[in-house]
Amino acid sequence: MKRVDVAYVLLYDNDGENILMVKNKGSHSSYYTLPGGAVESGETLEDAAIREVKEETGLNVELEGIVAVSEAFFEERRHHAVLFTFKGRIIDGEISISLPEEIEEITWMDAVTAKKHAYIPIMEKEISNNETIVPYVLRGNVFHTI
Template identity: 30%
Template structure:
């Protein structure tokens, strides 16, 4: 049996004012930065590259939030906490608009169902790691768990 999974990464990027970096995608509306991991690329390098390409921002990855899987297309999404370290906000082919928003504004801007669910996980992160599996169309969470971080 041949196995093929695709992996994407995304980041909850916060600045010193505890604002969140969002971009307006041409296809999904407002979302956090991220994208597909290229062959031979580390998860961390992929996230740093995607955030820079989509927003112009430099980041430092500071923690792990969770993971989810699209069971229809075998795409695994991995989410991280990130800290803004520099760079100016710029748009790209993947971002029509880029801006910093307050945490309480972020969920109101994000409307795409999967993106909203992942953002809810990001914003509610604590000492647990969240893992869920879903169908994308129509969006449906089919299994969801929280795991306590053990040392």
């Protein structure tokens, strides 16, 4: 299996209630994820996350840190993906689909609905002195492509 690093960005609306999701066109069916995608050769995780959000949504973001690291096996594509999810903040831009061959829809979803469609990381536990544990998740075999 080929190792693929993927950078996602968790973005909340101004009220902190809704999460920005993109609907990806898959080989068999469409599916929702956080904005993000594969890290290109020579690119940092942060650069990839910022670039992918811009490409998929038209928005410019600042990153506030990693909120989760997970792994998944995409058997169909023979990929072993390590997924890094950053928390981000929109700094400017307007929502638009610039890659209609890849992205079908961009939408704000309440957190409960978003979590039904995609893995949405949450801070699991407080340690002390305002430090948090970043969750690691082994997601196993996944049947849609990245």
